[in-house]
Amino acid sequence: MPSPLVRRLPRELKHNLGKYLGIFLLMTVSITLVSGFLVAASSIERIIDGMRDAYVVEDGRFTTSFEAPVEAVEAVEDLGVTVHENFSYDLALAQDGGVQDAVVRIHQNRTGFNEAAYVEGRAPRGADEIALDRVFCEHNGIEVGDEVQVDGRAFAVSGIMTLPDYAALFEKNSDFVMNTLTFSSGVVDAPAFDGLSGSETFTYSFVCDDRGLSPADRTDLESDLVEALGENGAVLTDLVDADANQGIVYPGEDVEGDQLMWEVLLFLIVIIMAFVFVVLTSATIDEESAIIGTLLASGYRKRELIGHYLALPLFVGLAAAVAGNVLGYTALAEPMKNLYYNSYSLPPYEAFWNWRVFLLTTVLPFALLIGITFVGLCRKLRCTPLQFLRRETARAGVRGGMRLNQRLGFVARFRLRVFLRNLSHFATLFVGIAFASLLLLFGLCMMPTMDHYADSLRDNLAAEHQYTLKAPLEIDASAEEREAFAAATTLATASQADLEAMDPTELAKLAQKAAGVDADANPVNTRENADAAIAQAEKYAAAQLETARPLDSGAETVTVYGVQEDSRYWDDVDVGGGKVAVGRGLAEKCGMVVGEPAAFDDAYADTSYDLVPTSVVGGSTDTTVYMSLDDFNELFGNDAGHFNGYASDEALDLDERYLASDLTPADMDKIGAQMRDSMGDMVGMLVAAAVLVYLVLMYLLTKTVIDRSARAISYMKVFGYRDGEINKLYLHSITVTVIASLLVSLPLVIGGITALLKVVFMKYNGSIEVFTPADRLVVVVLIGVAVYAVVAFLHTRRIKRVPLALALKVQE
Known part of the structure; x- marks a missing residue:
């Protein structure tokens, strides 16, 4: 014969269906969303980490003006590397009724380095087939079997693939944003490649025999490589280490940074869940107080009651854990994966089980539910059966019995009495609304923060053009x-x-x-510029170092500028005589203080520097270090007068062989657009999940007030009050509390979101200032009010179902 306690479980589940359904939804949504992303991100990270060996990704590449002599290539290989020809043509690509004016960089089919991963189709064969990049094809609707025009010549698309050195489609390594719409990598077979015409780029990829070389050792090897090429008749025009190749490293850096954001989100959701579990456990025990007292008086042991009241949370928690993981690995796996696969050209996706993600997203919430319920039961069951029967398990208070001003009307006094009697519950509601608003603002302020960051970067530019050179180039020449x-x-x-x-x-x-060239002088720009443009241009030098971030968050890449002491472009920077100015963003992010040494490292030269800031300059996004040009050259051991850049408000016509990058305000706008494009879908998911969590949280917390007042509501029905009148008396107090909580909690929410996002952005390069515009705060309040309107409607139905018979039951 089953135990009476077991037979109570279905009735208890039906009676508290709203509460357990809320717990189920809260856990399911949280587990689904976070596990779906983290599993996808960790799987992608694992795929990226495995690409180096699976597809033999290069360790670096160099480009020569013409095909390098055989003896030059052999001299390089004698250094301990294998050199592969990676020649290419940049040609116009178009499709009838499709993309026009695109550029495809065509390589020959590769074997043994940077190998292609085919998503559809196969490698091209013969003289009239081509394989194109997957992301480019998806964005332009190109499929296997389609015909495209390359430099006016028809090619059939035999395959859709990805190349590991073009995982991010940067047309030039100096570009600040990807181009997935009008730029594609492509491969053809040898006969097709030999038939191409145009300007051929002679790039060589090299793979080190020792794949475990440190960055510093690889830098030494690359220095020897440059020397070997020059000694054997090759004219070097470019050299890029794999770690500096944006096409290779950019996707991995993006995925790593985003995972921290979702882990912080999980941390916030776990706090909300723990808070809800505490409140509901206490409310359940208070509601069941008389039954628990009766059972204890009837001879049931405390461990039997603990087992009984743990049964439903255990069942609901397990169901939510299963449902959340199933949905996370199925329904959300594809959209979460596409957050990256829509932007990056990665090999075919494969999901990998991750125990860390499972522990964080499933075991932790479930353990919290059971642990908090167990502790709450054990603490409450210290009371005697008589205390349970008399409902004296909670600390007695005098707020409900306070004398109120008799000049107040009945309705006002009644509402005030409801508020005072449930003051602890309303305090709990305030905290819950603050947490829910924090979660909602987490999603809503992400895009404004990115836009604000891009605008700040634009404002921080010293000039309309900041030209960075590969080597000094004189523009003031006859x-x-x-x-x-x-x-x-x-x-x-x-x-x-x-x-x-x-x-x-x-x-x-x-x-x-x-013969008139001075061999000891810097190269001269062969292109003519106006005298006025030359006069307003200013030389500077730049180098990159690394410094440690707080919270063990890796290394921050910092640009060190050597500028003129009387600079017209950096006129707010006090340099010269050993003075070092650091950007305010760098000082705030990495904890740098004026007068105290700060450690910087050059990973490629295996050299460390201790710089002592003498001033803090710029805005909150400025993460650069400034010193005079002379101090810069002395620090880095350069020749006097060395420079590698020009700041100019007018465009300069520079020899492209020497130009590394041209940084303009338009580039900052492109960075903002790329951030919006890459994060837009993710932020939409965050906001949708936050609204649902908001709804469940507010319903569960306000429900405890209604449940606690059920007997009083029943009395009022006996006295003849209609449902509408009771709604006005009870829901008014809740409504005022909700609206007041939404408004009063905003300063706390802003402070909390600032602290959380600082942690989120800590692993990103740059200092991203958290920006919470007023319109987003208004949206938070409006969403809160709208969510409460839905909750209030549900509570009106709850009040209608409170039975008259409840008032007639003996309470003692």
Whole structure:
């Protein structure tokens, strides 16, 4: 014969269906959302980490003006690397009725390095087939079997693939944003590649024999590589280490940073769940007080009652854990994966089980539910059966029995009495609304914060153009100096065949002009610029170092600028005589203090520097370090007068061989647009989940007030009050509390969200200032009011169902 306690479980579940359904939804939504993302992100991170070996990703690449001599390549390989030809053509791509004016970078089918991963189709064969990048094809509706025009020539798309060195589609490594709409990588077979025409780029990828070389050792190897190429007749135009190749490293850095954001979100949701479990456990015991007293007086042991009251939370928690994981791994796996696969060209997705994610998203909430319920039961069951029967398990208070001013009307006194009698519950409601608003604002302020960051970066630019050079390049030169250097460049970069084919007279003229080049002077820009543009341009030097972030959050990459002491562009920076100015954003993020040494490292040179800030400058997003140009060159051991950049409010025409990047305000706008594009869908999910959690939380917390007043509501029905009148008396107090809580908690919410997002953004490079515009705060309040309107409607139905018979039951 089943125990009477077991037979009570179905009735208890039916009677408290709203409460247990709320717990189920709260846990299910939380587990589904966070586990769905973290599983997808950790799987993608594992895929990215495995790409280096699975697809033999290069350790670096170098580009030469012409095909490097065989002896130059052999000399490089003697250093302990394997060199692979990675030649390419940048050609126009179009499709009838589809994309126009796109650019495809075509490589030959690869074997043994940077190997392609095919999502659909196969590798191209013959002279009229091509394989294109997956993300580019998805954005432009290109499928296997379609025909595209490449430089006016028809190619059939045989495959859709990804290349590991173009996991992020940066057309140039110096670009600040990806281009997934009009730029694609592509591969063709050897016959097709040999038939291409145009300007060929002679890039070589190298793979170290020792794949475990440290960045510093690899930097030394690359220095030897440059020397070997120069000694053997190769003219080097570019060298990029794999760690500096945005096409390779950018996706991994993005995924790593986003995981921290979701873990902070999980931390916030876990706090909310723990808070709800505490409140509901206490409310359940208070509601069941008389029954517990009766059972104890009837001979039931406390451990039997603990087991009984743990049964339903255990059942609901298990059901929510199963449902949340099933939905997270199925329904949300695809959209969460697409947050990255819509932007990055990664190999085919494969989900991996992650025990850490399971412990964080499932075991922790379930353990909280059971643990908090168990502790609450044990604490309450210290009371005697008589205390349970008399409902004296809670501390007695005098607020409900306070004398109120008789001049107040009955309705006002009744509402005030309801408020005072439930003061502890309303205090709990305030805290719950603050947490829910914090969660909601977490999602709502993310996009404004990104926009504000992009605007701040734009405002922090010292000039309309900040040109960074690969090597010093003089722009203030005479026409004769430009002609001489142009002649020397032509002779140095021309192939042997071109020199032999050149007219002897023309060759002699070039040699004569080139003789005027000062071998000890900096290269001269061969392109003419207006005198006014040259006069307003200002030299500077820049280098990158790393410094430790707080909270063991990795290393912050910092740009160190060497600027003129009387700079017209950095006029607010006090430098010279050993002075060092640090950006306010860097000082705030990394805890730098004026007068105290700050450690910086150069990972590629394996060198450390201790810099002592003498001032803090700029805005909250400025994470740079400033010193005079002379101090810069002394610090880094450069020749006097060394520089590698120009600040200019006017556009300069510079030799592209020397230009590394041109940073303009428009680039900052593109950064903001890319952030909005990459985070838009994620933020939408966050807000939707926050609204649902808000609804469940507010319903559960306000329900405890209605349940506690059930007997009083029944009395009022006996006295003839209609349901509408009772709603006005009880729901009015709750409504006032909710609206007041929404408004009063805003300063606490703003402070909380600022602290949380600082932790979230700690692993991102740069200092991202949390921005909470007034309109987002208004939206939080309006959503709170709208959610409460739904909850109030549900409570009116609850009040209608309070039976008259409840007033006639003996309470003692």
